[in-house]
Amino acid sequence: MLDNNDENIEKKEDNTLVNQVASSNQEENIPEETSKETEVITEIEKDVAENAEKEEVKPEIPVIDYSTFTLEKLVDSLKKLINNNPVQQIKSSVEAIKSAFNKKFGSLLAEKKEAFLADGGNSIDFHFSSPIKTEYNSLLSSYKKQRDAYYSNLETQLNQNLEKRLQIIESLKTLIKEGNASTMYKEYRNLDSTWKEIGPVPKTRYNDTWKIYHHHVERFYDLLHLSNDFRDLDFKNNLEEKLNIIKKAEALSEENDINHAAKELQELHRVWKEDVGPVAKDFREEIWQKFSVATKKIHDKRHEYYKELRSKFQEIIEKKLEVIEAINAYDTSKNTTHNHWQRSIDDIEKLRKQYFDAGKLPYSKSEEVWQKFKSATKKFNSAKNDFYKGEKKGQQENLAKKIALIELAESLKDSEDWDVATNAMKKVQSDWKKIGHVPRKFSDDIWKRFKNACNHYFDRYHQQKNAVSKEQQAIIDEKKNFLESLKEAKEPTKDTVLEAINTWKDLGRLPRNMRHLDGKFNKQIDKMLENLSLDKKEVTMLKFTNVVDSYVADNDVRKLDSEQLFVRKKIDEVVREIQQLENNLGFFSNAKDDNPLVVNVKNKVSEFKDDLAVWKQKLNYLKNLDY
CATH class of the missing domain: 1.10.287 (Helix Hairpins)
Structure with missing residues (x-):
């Protein structure tokens, strides 16, 4: 059967031919089946008609998985398909390539548009063209032209075959009316041979033309003389063949593969109609009934199979609808951060997996459910995209703020006004931490600029803080000498210890980088106190006040x-x-x-x-x- 999406080749059927077949049917009063199997037989005949038309169309080549192909590889595959295969054999493969290409190019287009908007472009001004897309469009256009030409020619061929068969019917009618008894059987055999050589006709005309032809074939045999040996031999051979067909049909009813059985049954009906002639009147109704009963048995079995399949499909549909309901009910209103949305994306991905794991459905049943699923995921994706669009806008604002801080830090990095610059730089660092993320492509560069400016300033700051003046160096030298003299002192007293503490204070404050000398001095005082015959409480307090007084001298409030x-x-x-x-x-x-x-x-x-x-x-x- 030709695909309606490609070409409905029957829609332009010649009205003259339609009327001719219809009028022939009325004139000859062709008998119709009246048994309870009529409906089943009609359905089988319809399938046979469709398959007869398909004889002109070769099977399609197998479809491969194109989902991992690049755009370039997809276009190359499309070109090879068109150049190396008949157009009627590549429809499914072309559709698979179209689906993969549109998905990948759509993602590329969205990425380019996102970058365009991120750079400050206006959505209405966005335009993106690609040589690969141009080549793809050209190949697709070429394929469509070849396909249209093929199906146009096929339509013409089917109608020509119909005209030839109608001419055979007219010739057979003339033979019955005017044929010479001595030659008419030979003439009939020639007509029948020609009939079988003619290719398929439009499926909507197949059964009518066959019934008309078969009716006149039976008339022809009935008009032959009763002693005609040729007729009797044909009847005998045809009966044997049809009985054999019935046996095959009865055997098919026991097959487990019901689809294979149904397909084979269609072929048996085709052979019954196309390849085997009539039988004697006495057997016609009997063998037809046997064939019809066997046919109905297979049909009923197939009907039950599809009934069970429909029940299974309904279970799958219900599972998929449950997933869709869960996606629709999924609440994203509290998602305010990237991490929130990442968790939600993981949750929805799990639901998507449940949807696909529920099972496959035929297109007729899946489309409505699929549209609902797409709508549900679109709702989620829309909310997600809105968030990230806002994030990108916020990131652009954050970028501007951080660049402003970088410029301020760079303006301060060589300042000699240490107090003012240090406070300003500390505030810059604090403000930087409060600003959120920036676009990923700028993140590393601006951080390096900011870090370099801050490091440059604070390296200078600590260098000058650690620098020792002449006065400070004098204090260091005096305290070192005094500390050495204490180590050499013998038999210290309480007064000499107190005097040493006061002397150390009077010598002055040490630079920050030499404060370790204070620690050495305190240890020396502790050692001297331990050698004195003083009350334990008094020694403890002397040690304590010595340390605390050093904190006071350094103004170390902390x-x-x-x-x-x-x-x-x-x-x-x-x-x-x-x-x-x-x-x-x-x-x-x-x-x-x-x-x-x-x-x-x-x-x-x-x-x-x-x-x-x-x-x-x-x-x-x-x-x-x-x-």
Whole structure:
């Protein structure tokens, strides 16, 4: 059967031929089947008619998967198909190439348009042309012209065959009316041979012309003399062939492959009609009924098969509709970030997989469901695209903001006004962190520019901060010498230790990069204090005040605050320990004072109270500092 999308070659059928067949049918009163198998037979005959027309069309070449081909490879494949194959054999392959090409070129077009708009272009001004698309259009146009010419010629050929068959029918009618008894059988055989040699006719005329011809063939045989040996022999041979056809049809009804059985049955009907002549009147109705019964059995089996298939298709449809409903109900209103949308894309992709995994449907059933699926995914994609369009617009704005910060940083990178420039550069860095993403293609370049400007400035800043003046170098040298003299001092006293601490302060502040000398000095003082016969509390406080005073000298507020926080924490811990021990003493209220456990607990309480006094003294010292 010719594809309606290519050419409906029957639509221009000659009205004269139509009327001729119709009038012949009326004139001859051709009998119609009246049994319950009529509907089945009619359907089979329709299939036979369609297949008869297809005899002029060779099978199509197998279709391969073009989804991974590049645009260039698709065009090359299309060119080879057209140049190396008959046009009627490549329709499905051409359609597959068209689908793959349109999808890939559509993606390319969208990408080019996106880049055009990102560069500030107006959508209405966008235009994109490609040599590969031009070549593709040219090849497709050539294919369509060849296809149209082929089906136009095929239509002409089918109509010519119809005209020839109608002429055979007229010749047979004349032979019946006017034929010479001695030669008419030979003339009939010639007509029948010619009839079989004529190619197919339009499918809408196939059954009518065959019935008319078959009717007159039976008339011819019935008019032959009863003793005609040729007629009897033909009847006998035809009966044997038709009985054999019936056996084959009955065997087909037992086949498991119902589609193969149906196809073979159509061929048996064609042979019955086209290749085998009539039988004696006494057997005509009987063998036709047997053939019809066998036909109906296969048809009923096929009907049940497709009924089950339709039920299976309905299950698939319901599964697919459930997926579509889930996609339609999917909420993206709270998606405000790229990560949100990536999760949603993954979710929808899983639903898409469920849709395709549900199974395949025939085109007649899949199209409506497919359109609903496309509509649902289009709704999601539209929301996604709107978000990323907004993101791209926002990224362009972010790019402009970051470029402005880069220009400011580059203007400050060589500044000598350290206080003003440092504060400004720190603010630039803080503002940079608050700005969102920029288009990926600019991201690396602007980050390198920004980092280079910041690094350039702060490298200069730290270099000058670490630079030591003559005055600072003098302080360093004096403190180093003083530290060495302390190490050599013998039998230090409390007064010499206090004097050393005051001297170290009076020598001046060390540059930041030499503050480690303060640490060495503090360790030396601790060592000297350990060799003194002083009260433990006094030694502890001397060490503490020495360290704290160095913080004050450096105006290191952070360390002073941290020290005060640490002291308060220790006071809380010691108080809790004392309370716990005193609570424990309550359990020994009836015990004697010399009880070892009681004595041990009381000693610990006394030690903790001594520690508490020291920690409180440290806190008072810190609280009285002016910083």
